[in-house]
Amino acid sequence: MELFNRTLSLATDLVMAPLERISPSTSLLLLSSALGLLFLLVFRLTSNQDAIGRLRRRMGAHLLEFRLFQHSLGIQWSALSRMLLANLIYLKYVARPLLVMLVPLGLVLIQLDQWYGYRPLKPDETALVSLKLSGAGDLTMVRLQTGDGLEPVGRPLRSPHSGEVNWSVRPQRQGNLLMTFLFEGRQLQKRIVISNQALARVSAVTPSRNFWDVLQHPGEPPLPPDSFAERISVDYPARRIDLLGWETHWLVFLLIVSTLAALAFKRLLRVQI
Amino acid sequence: MTRKPEILWPTIAWALFLGIACPLSLQAYIGPGAGFAFVSSFLVLLLAVLLAGFSLLSWPLRLLAGLFFKRKGKGRQKTDFSRVVVVGFDGMDPKLAEGFMKEGLLPNFQRLKERGGFTALATSDPAISPVAWSSFTTGVDASHHNIYDFLTRDPCTYAPILSSAQIGAASRVFSVGKYLIPLGKPRASLKQKSKPFWKILGERGIFSSIIRVPVTFPPEKFHGVLLSGMCTPDLKGSQGTFSLYTSNGDPSGSALGGTRYPVSLSHNRIRTALHGPENPLIRDGGELTLPMEIRLDPSRDRVRITVSDQEFELQPGSYSPWIRVVFRPGLGMKIHGICLFHLNRTSPHFELYVSPIHIDPEHPSLPISHPFIYSVYLAKLIGPYGTLGLAEDTWALNEGAIDEEAFLKQAYLLYEEREKMFFNVLERTPKGVCACVFDTTDRVQHMFFRCLDPDHPSNRGKETEKYRNVIRDLYIRMDRLLGRLLQVIDDKTLLLVISDHGFTQFKRGLNLNTWLRDNGYLFLKEGRSESGDWLQGVDWERTRAFALGLTGVFINRKGREAKGIVEEGEPLAALRMEISRKLTGLVDPETGQTAIRRVVETETAFSGPYTYEAPDLLVGYNAGYRTSWAGAMGRVTRSQFEDNTRHWSGDHCVDPVLVPGILFSNRKIQRENPGLTDIAPTVLKALGVEQPGHMKGRPLI
Numbered sequence: 001m002e003l004f005n006r007t008l009s010l011a012t013d014l015v016m017a018p019l020e021r022i023s024p025s026t027s028l029l030l031l032s033s034a035l036g037l038l039f040l041l042v043f044r045l046t047s048n049q050d051a052i053g054r055l056r057r058r059m060g061a062h063l064l065e066f067r068l069f070q071h072s073l074g075i076q077w078s079a080l081s082r083m084l085l086a087n088l089i090y091l092k093y094v095a096r097p098l099l100v101m102l103v104p105l106g107l108v109l110i111q112l113d114q115w116y117g118y119r120p121l122k123p124d125e126t127a128l129v130s131l132k133l134s135g136a137g138d139l140t141m142v143r144l145q146t147g148d149g150l151e152p153v154g155r156p157l158r159s160p161h162s163g164e165v166n167w168s169v170r171p172q173r174q175g176n177l178l179m180t181f182l183f184e185g186r187q188l189q190k191r192i193v194i195s196n197q198a199l200a201r202v203s204a205v206t207p208s209r210n211f212w213d214v215l216q217h218p219g220e221p222p223l224p225p226d227s228f229a230e231r232i233s234v235d236y237p238a239r240r241i242d243l244l245g246w247e248t249h250w251l252v253f254l255l256i257v258s259t260l261a262a263l264a265f266k267r268l269l270r271v272q273i
Numbered sequence: 274m275t276r277k278p279e280i281l282w283p284t285i286a287w288a289l290f291l292g293i294a295c296p297l298s299l300q301a302y303i304g305p306g307a308g309f310a311f312v313s314s315f316l317v318l319l320l321a322v323l324l325a326g327f328s329l330l331s332w333p334l335r336l337l338a339g340l341f342f343k344r345k346g347k348g349r350q351k352t353d354f355s356r357v358v359v360v361g362f363d364g365m366d367p368k369l370a371e372g373f374m375k376e377g378l379l380p381n382f383q384r385l386k387e388r389g390g391f392t393a394l395a396t397s398d399p400a401i402s403p404v405a406w407s408s409f410t411t412g413v414d415a416s417h418h419n420i421y422d423f424l425t426r427d428p429c430t431y432a433p434i435l436s437s438a439q440i441g442a443a444s445r446v447f448s449v450g451k452y453l454i455p456l457g458k459p460r461a462s463l464k465q466k467s468k469p470f471w472k473i474l475g476e477r478g479i480f481s482s483i484i485r486v487p488v489t490f491p492p493e494k495f496h497g498v499l500l501s502g503m504c505t506p507d508l509k510g511s512q513g514t515f516s517l518y519t520s521n522g523d524p525s526g527s528a529l530g531g532t533r534y535p536v537s538l539s540h541n542r543i544r545t546a547l548h549g550p551e552n553p554l555i556r557d558g559g560e561l562t563l564p565m566e567i568r569l570d571p572s573r574d575r576v577r578i579t580v581s582d583q584e585f586e587l588q589p590g591s592y593s594p595w596i597r598v599v600f601r602p603g604l605g606m607k608i609h610g611i612c613l614f615h616l617n618r619t620s621p622h623f624e625l626y627v628s629p630i631h632i633d634p635e636h637p638s639l640p641i642s643h644p645f646i647y648s649v650y651l652a653k654l655i656g657p658y659g660t661l662g663l664a665e666d667t668w669a670l671n672e673g674a675i676d677e678e679a680f681l682k683q684a685y686l687l688y689e690e691r692e693k694m695f696f697n698v699l700e701r702t703p704k705g706v707c708a709c710v711f712d713t714t715d716r717v718q719h720m721f722f723r724c725l726d727p728d729h730p731s732n733r734g735k736e737t738e739k740y741r742n743v744i745r746d747l748y749i750r751m752d753r754l755l756g757r758l759l760q761v762i763d764d765k766t767l768l769l770v771i772s773d774h775g776f777t778q779f780k781r782g783l784n785l786n787t788w789l790r791d792n793g794y795l796f797l798k799e800g801r802s803e804s805g806d807w808l809q810g811v812d813w814e815r816t817r818a819f820a821l822g823l824t825g826v827f828i829n830r831k832g833r834e835a836k837g838i839v840e841e842g843e844p845l846a847a848l849r850m851e852i853s854r855k856l857t858g859l860v861d862p863e864t865g866q867t868a869i870r871r872v873v874e875t876e877t878a879f880s881g882p883y884t885y886e887a888p889d890l891l892v893g894y895n896a897g898y899r900t901s902w903a904g905a906m907g908r909v910t911r912s913q914f915e916d917n918t919r920h921w922s923g924d925h926c927v928d929p930v931l932v933p934g935i936l937f938s939n940r941k942i943q944r945e946n947p948g949l950t951d952i953a954p955t956v957l958k959a960l961g962v963e964q965p966g967h968m969k970g971r972p973l974i
Contacts, residue, residue, distance in 0.1 A: 054656075059317060061653035064646050065701070066324050068498055070335065071480050075701050076328045080321050087317045094314070 001211060005218035012111040013201065020199045025242045025253075027199060028116060032254045035108070036261030037269075039101060043262075044271040046097040053272040055093065059086045109251070114219045116250035118202045118236035120195040126153055126170045127192070128235040131181055133163040134208075134228060145180040149173040150192065163230075183228045190232045191220070206232040340478075349477055350961035355765045357956050358699065359708040360758065361409070361486065362751055363402060364715035364925060365772035367393040367935045373748050381756040385770065385937045393933035395948035396774040398873060399824040399891050400929040402503060402715065403437055405773035405949055406487035411467035412953030412968035416881025419466040420488060421888055422822035423504075423512075428886070429835045433807055433821060433907065435512075437488045437504040438463055440639070442553060451555050452604065459553075461491035461639055466883060467967065470953040471495055471706060477962050480705035482698040485691065487710060487773075490662065492643035499643045500651065500694070502710055505662040508600075508610040508638065509550045513629040513663050517674040518545055518567075520623040530668025536567075538623060543567040547580055549600040549630060550608060561600040561608070569619055576616055576625075587616040587625075592682060595657035597633060609636035611657045613686075615679050626675050628683070631660045651694055658690040665716035670920045677740055677920075680720060685750075688713040692754060699761065706956060711754075717747045718776045722923020726778050731922035762939075767959045767974070771952060772934035779924035781861055782901025782917050783868050785820035785892065786909045792855065794818040794848075797909060804909035811909070814838065818852055818889075821907055823900050823926040825888025826852065833885070849874050849889055856892060861914050868898045868914070870928040893928030900926065942973050 019027035065079035121127050131142060139158040142165045146152060153168040171177060171194040181188045190206050203219025208230050214222050223229055240247040243256065266273055371391075374383045385391070397405040397415060399422065407420040415421050424433045439462050443455035465488050471481035475496030483489065487503030507513055515531035520538055536543045547565045552558030565580040575588045581598040593614040600608040610630035617624035632641055634648040634657065641660050642648035652658065664687050670680040688711065695709040721743040723729035755770065762768055786808070789795035796815040797804055804810040808819060813829065813836035820826045828848055831837040839845055853872040861868045871893040876884050878891075894900075902919065903910045925932040936947055944951070950970035957964050958972035 057653040057656075061650050063320070063324075064650040064653065066328070068644065068647060068650055069701060071496075072701075072703070073328060073332055074703070077325070080325055080328075083317065083321050087314055087321075090317075091314055 001214050002221055005214065008107060008111060009114075009201075009218050012108075012115075016115055016199070016201070020197060022198065024116060024119075024199055024239065024250075028241055028250060028253055029257055031112065032257035033261040035105070035254070036258035037265055039097075039105070039258065040262045040265055040269055040271050040273070042101055043097040043273060044269065046100045047272075048093055048096075049272050052090070052093050055086055055090050056272060059083055059090070062086065109254075110216055110218060112250070112254075114201050114203060115199055116239055116241065118204055119239040120193040120197070120200045120202055121171055121236060122196060123171055123173055123194060125237070126168055127237075129167045129169055129179065129190075129192070130231075130233045130235070131165050131188075132230045132232075133165075133183075134230040136163070137183065137228065139163070139165050141183055143182045144169075145182060147178050147180075149175060149194070150177045150179065181229065181232065186228055188223065188227060188229055188232065190234070192234050193236075202236050204234055204236050349479075350963075352959060352961040353765065354767045354959045355704045356702065356762075357706045357767045357769065357959050358758070358762060359706070359952070359956065360695075360755070360768070360770045361406070361708070361710035362714040362770065362772045362935070363406075363487075363710055363712045364718050364774060364776055365748070365751065365935050366718070366775035367772075367933060368775065369744065370748065370935055373745060378745065378749055379752040381752045381759060382770075382937060385755065385759065385768070385939060389768075389937065389939040390942035391935070391937050392942055392947060393775075394771055394936040395946060396925075396929045396932060396934050397949055398878075398929045399893075400774045400925050400927065400932050401823055402773055403488045405934070406503070406710070407465050408949045409771070409773065409952050410469040410486060410488070411465075412470065412950050412964075412970045413467050414879060414881060414950060414969060416875070416879030416884045416887065417467050417967070417969070418881075419464060419883035419886075421875075421891070422825055424822045425825075425886070425888075426821045426827060428833055431808055431811070431813065431819075431821075431834070431836075435464075435504065437465060438490055440491075440506060440510060448556075451558075453554055453556055454604065455553065459639060463488075463491055463493060468965070469493075469495075470956050471497055471499075471708075473957060473965060474706060474960060474962060479960055479962070480702065482702040482705070482707045484694055484698055484707075484709035485712070486708055487662070491640050494643060497643075497705070498647045498698075500648060501641045501660075501662070503662040503712065505632070505641055505660055506639070507661045508608065508630040508632055511629070513661050513666060513668060515629055515666055515669045515674055516548060516627040517669075518543070518623070518625040518627070522622075530666075531672060531674055533674075536623065538569065541569040541571060543569075543623065547598060547612075547627065547630075549598070549610065552602045553608075554602040554604060554606060558602070561602055563598055563600060567623075567625065569623070571619070574619060576619065578614060578625075585614075587614060589616050589618050590678065591616060592679070592686065595659075597657065598630065607636075608638050609633035610638075611660075613683065615675060615683075617675065617679070626669060626679070628666055628669075629661055631664070634658060634660050651697075654697060655690065655693045658694070659687045663712075663716075665712060667716055667719055667921060670720055677720075677736065680920075681717070681743065684713050684717055688750075696757070696761075699758075706960070711751070714747060714751060714772070718744055718923045720920050720922070722776060722778060723920075725923075726780075728780075729778060729922055730780055730916035730918050731920065733918055735920070766939075767956075768937075768939040769952065769955070770935070770937040771949075773949065774925040774929075774934050775932040776923050776925055777896040777927055777932055779899045779917050779922055780897045781864065781866075781868070782899055782904065782915050783859075783861070783894070784901040784904035784908070784910050784913055784915070785826060786904055786907065787911070787913045788856075788859075789818050789820065789826070789852075790909050791913065794852065795909065803911065804907075807907040808909070817848060819907075820892075820900070820904060822888065823905060824892045824894075826856075826890040826892060828889040830889075845889075849876075853890055856890075861898070863914060866897065867895050869893065870895045870931075893930075894926065896927060896931050898927065899924045936973075938974070940974050944971060944973050947973050 062079045062083040066076050069075035144167050150171050153170050157166040174194050176191045179190050193202050205217045207213035207217040207222045209222045241250045241253040243253050373379045397408040403420050404415050407418040411418045420436050422436055425436045427434045441460040443457040445456040447454040447456055472495045481497035483499040485502035490501035490505040492499050492501050517533045518536045520536050536545050545565050546562035549561040552561050563581050568577045575586055577586050585593050595611040598610050611633045612630045613628040615626040635652040637648055665684045669675045699707050721740055723731040724737050724740045794817045796812040798810050798812045801810045816829050817839050818828050828839050829837045830839050856869050856872045859869040873891040875887045901915050951973050954964045954968050954970045955973045
């Protein structure tokens with residue numbers, strides 16, 4: 001799994017490299033459009049295009065039926081019920097391409113979440129760092145060592161109930177700075193990204209060795225098997241993407257742009273959706 | 274081809290597992306897939322909810338409007354019927370129907386006859402479909418509805434023009450360089466006079482669904498839905514022009530009803546063009562064409578055709594589905610059509626038939642339905658369908674562009690479309706009138722009637738035995754349709770199954786223009802012994818009478834025709850009588866049979882307001898006779914009589930007494946000798962609407 005994640009992350013980094021210098025909105029616009037087109041092609045290959053075409057025309061017909069037979073409430077309601085039934089059948093036809101795309105698209109979105117989900121910290125911007133112990137232990141024994149350019153702010157906050165220790169840290173310069181966590185003579189490390197650059201990969205969580213945790217946090221290797229921590233995370237600021245003046249979550253942006261791109265190209269690529 | 278479920282189900286299982294075990298993945302799955310689902314599905318749901326709300330909220334208003342309509346006019350009486358269904362089988366013959374019923378081949382017609390009634394139905398005079406169906410529609414004769422034939426002549430030019438409709442370019446155009454930009458829609462107007470019964474019903478708030486009843490192009494507004502039938506043009510504006518692409522080396526040119534295009538093969542590839550309508554945007558722009566490439570695969574005996582961004586494969590003897598073609602005259606304008614391709618053969622020479630290009634019902638370039646969206650609705654519901662008035666390409670079979678098998682396939686393809694339409698419409702017309710005309714009966718009988726008579730001249734050189742039962746099978750097929758219909762109608766439905774005329778053999782043709790020339794009524798210009806098509810070469814300064822159309826003789830009347838020479842009054846009456854007397858009982862010298870049984874003088878026999886422009890004489894041929902092919906084309910030839918050797922071997926353009934139609938009803942028919950003009954009053958009465966005074970027929974129930 002680690003190898004898979006590394007490979008996928010490397011591929012994503014290669015794709016993202018030319019986009020790092022441009023604004024997140026622009027780069028996401030390009031990526032969303034490309035994803036929309038890719039999905040459109042997959043949709044054409046994996047769906048029953050003839051059946052979808054027929055069904056959509058039938059739905060159109062039932063809509064016209066509503067206008068044509070205005071004199072009869074019975075016919076109008078029957079047209080509506082036929083339209084809803086056709087809609088259900090449509091969902092059946094759409095299910096196959098959706099299912100085919102579910103896994104690859106999910107993996108791509110997990111990768112993109114590391115680029116667009118959060119933004120790196122800026123110098124002098126405070127962030128919360130959390131460590132959760134994997135078993136019972138004395139939380140007062142957990143310590144954070146920060147190197148040059150990063151300093152803890154105040155005292156750590158310990159929560160015995162959840163087994164978590166939280167630190168507030170403030171970076172003073174840009175870079176991938178190292179944090180070292182110490183507990184009973186053992187140590188763990190996590191990098192924190194401080195950058196003024198528009199786009200950078202940010203791994204908010206160092207995952208445990210749980211399969212799903214590793215799958216969802218591919219930006220760094222999981223904690224070692226005998227680790228004293230179950231999870232280490234940095235509370236990076238969430239990124240908002242500008243969509244025509246509307247600050248929104250990147251997934252919403254992607255949903256809208258990729259759908260619009262697919263709709264715009266469906267005629268050219270002769271895809272019935 | 275269906276995909277194997279062994280791929281699908283593990284994918285579904287994997288996705289569900291992923292969704293349950295890893296919610297973030299699903300949460301993250303907001304891509305175009307979700308967008309499609311939203312756009313296509315959720316919006317439909319939303320729209321449905323909005324429409325349902327609108328439907329409920331507006332119902333009281335619509336109810337009030339309906340009550341207002343019902344109160345308008347003279348009101349409505351209570352009757353036993355809430356619906357009238359009229360099924361028209363064009364050309365179904367009572368004698369044949371009775372014979373097949375006796376043989377037990379038509380159990381459903383037999384059942385209907387026993388339950389209600391069956392009788393011959395007097396047809397119109399002349400017994401031609403547009404005339405007869407106009408009488409059905411309006412309840413009046415030709416002199417009241419103004420339709421005497423498919424064609425009439427333009428009195429200014431003597432050129433043939435459509436009797437039923439006038440189609441022209443937009444009245445105003447904006448000229449920019451070579452472009453002529455129309456400032457409005459193309460003009461189309463119906464020449465049929467009087468009022469169809471569905472308009473009268475609509476004025477009383479009664480809804481009608483009218484499917485392919487002839488002479489309904491262009492459609493007129495009324496309370497109901499209507500799809501135009503016979504007389505609807507193709508995309509070229511003609512009544513059907515097929516194309517034949519052949520490498521046979523025949524010279525190119527026009528055949529009757531079509532055009533032959535020579536093609537040559539180069540490395541198993543043919544590059545040619547599909548010919549469409551005239552370019553309406555460019556002055557003398559010529560025909561619009563679409564490049565067409567045909568690739569032959571000799572090893573598989575197939576061809577691959579690429580036209581209008583579409584590619585499809587054909588094997589010899591097979592039809593393509595309807596192919597959508599789009600012509601682009603310029604300025605972003607598009608003209609949509611649909612056509613069928615039939616590969617006749619690939620060896621010893623290549624031959625491809627393309628049907629007339631029908632107006633695409635989903636993107637009609639001319640209004641072919643009322644409301645305009647009705648043709649679109651039907652196309653979305655049942656797929657593309659033929660819209661040309663005379664959709665079954667009889668000319669193509671007549672001219673040898675297709676064979677009998679291909680013709681029958683085409684006719685039944687169109688029939689199946691009609692059947693789908695009809696049952697759809699029937700379901701959506703629980704009250705009011707549902708009328709649908711099936712043309713298959715007429716077209717198939719025209720082309721195969723010869724098979725009922727071994728001595729028919731048309732049988733020479735043609736396969737006859739193989740097609741001996743085509744007409745019997747046709748009637749059986751109509752019986753099956755009737756059976757399906759009888760299952761879905763209730764006791765409150767009046768069912769009328771009618772035909773506009775019957776059928777008889779067409780073995781010999783008489784060229785009336787030749788007869789008129791031989792008898793000193795028609796003169797050709799000096800030095801000519803024959804005329805061209807449409808009376809080209811006729812000397813109008815001396816001609817007193819000419820024939821045009823299938824039964825009409827026109828007197829070259831002074832003041833009516835551009836070069837008229839016959840004075841009104843006594844000279845006119847005397848000439849009419851003279852020609853009528855000479856033609857009545859005319860004997861075919863070759864067979865010794867009477868070719869013409871009677872001749873009707875229009876102005877004396879009819880009383881309606883539209884007799885002045887009508888043919889002055891209507892010729893009633895004897896069974897076995899009809900106007901000859903050359904005569905129908907307005908050509909003066911050497912001989913008056915000729916054998917009919919074409920596939921078109923049955924006809925009905927004879928003395929109307931010889932070719933009555935049929936009338937079946939699920940109620941007792943209470944009048945003797947009913948006629949087509951009685952149907953409209955019957956429908957009105959069944960729905961409690963008083964018959965207007967101008968209608969000549971009488972109710973039959």
